[in-house]
Amino acid sequence: MFSPESLKKRRTELKISQADMARKLDISRQSYFTWESGKTKPNSHNIEKLADILGVSTGYFESEHRIVETYLKLNDINRVKVEEYAEELLTVQEESKVVQLYSIKVIDDVELSAGLGESIYDEADTVEVLSDTDYQYDIATWIKGNSMEPTYVSGEVALIREGGFDYDGAVYAVVWNERAYIKKVYLEEDGYRLVSLNPDYSDMFAYAEDNPRIVGKIIGHFMPVVGG
CATH class of the missing domain: 1.10.260.40 (lambda repressor-like DNA-binding domains)
Structure with a gap:
């Protein structure tokens, strides 16, 4: 220099x-x-x-x-x-470096189907975690299981922007048959095809007659900062 x-x-x-x-x-x-x-x-x-x-x-x-x-x-x-x-x-x-940390309120121990997308989640119990990035999002929830590994790891926080289906192949939070999923979604004639990133998992099909609901698109994910 x-x-x-x-x-x-x-x-x-x-x-x-x-x-x-x-x-x-x-x-x-x-x-x-x-x-x-x-x-x-x-x-x-x-x-x-x-x-x-x-x-x-x-x-x-x-x-x-x-x-x-x-x-x-x-x-x-x-x-x-x-x-x-x-x-x-x-x-x-x-x-001695000071790293600025940001508070993220994660919905804790509440199924997505219990109200996400219906404003009930505003009253749900949340737990505060810390991130070193200031994210812009609507909903934060835990990632559980390994069906979306290696990209999305169990124990991470998923950040969701509320909205409906946008385009094929994006990763969405989906509520179907009283269960919540984070999957790649493809719109087909009779419903949604839900695809895992982990090849050990088979595709699932959420038929339209079962009223599957797109909560929103996954716009980010991170592992909470420990000891912040």
């Missing part, structure tokens, strides 16, 4: 003004100023010209140059110390 600090440092060491640098580069002073202020960065051609004017390598302007240059001057023992210290700093940095 281009380092404007390195550019300014070298220019001032050589006692060259910004105006003189701009003239040598055949650009405006304002353009040169934006390089040193970090608002823009020179292209590779201009970096080569800068290196020639300032008597340095093109790598000099990389932000990592100073660290690498210092490291290469160390003996083997001190290089090991630097590497160990850098690892310690990285560990502390990773442990």
Whole structure:
């Protein structure tokens, strides 16, 4: 990454003004100023010209140059110390990261057929779980069983956007014969064909006369964050 600090440092060491640098580069002073202020960065051609004017390598302007240059001057023992210290700093940095978590209210121990899509779910018992992503959804419910593995894993939360059938092959929450399913759905003449992703499960057919109901499309799924 281009380092404007390195550019300014070298220019001032050589006692060259910004105006003189701009003239040598055949650009405006304002353009040169934006390089040193970090608002823009020179292209590779201009970096080569800068290196020639300032008597340095093109790598000099990389932000990592100073660290690498210092490291290469160390003996083997001190290089090991630097590497160990850098690892310690990285560990502390990773442990101190603050990850924003979002609350998701998941319908708990309630069959989808008990009211999803009929606004009864608003009164159902819910359990709060945490996610590291701020999802936009209408209903959240648990995924149970392995019929939709490997994509949808038991224990994950399924996020549903309420609505009817949209197109073949999408994954929907479906209520049929007092049971709830998360399946790929295909509309056929006599009803819906419900397809599992797990090849160990056979397709099911929800006949129209049984009044199967599409609760909504699955728009996302995640494993809750533990220990948030």
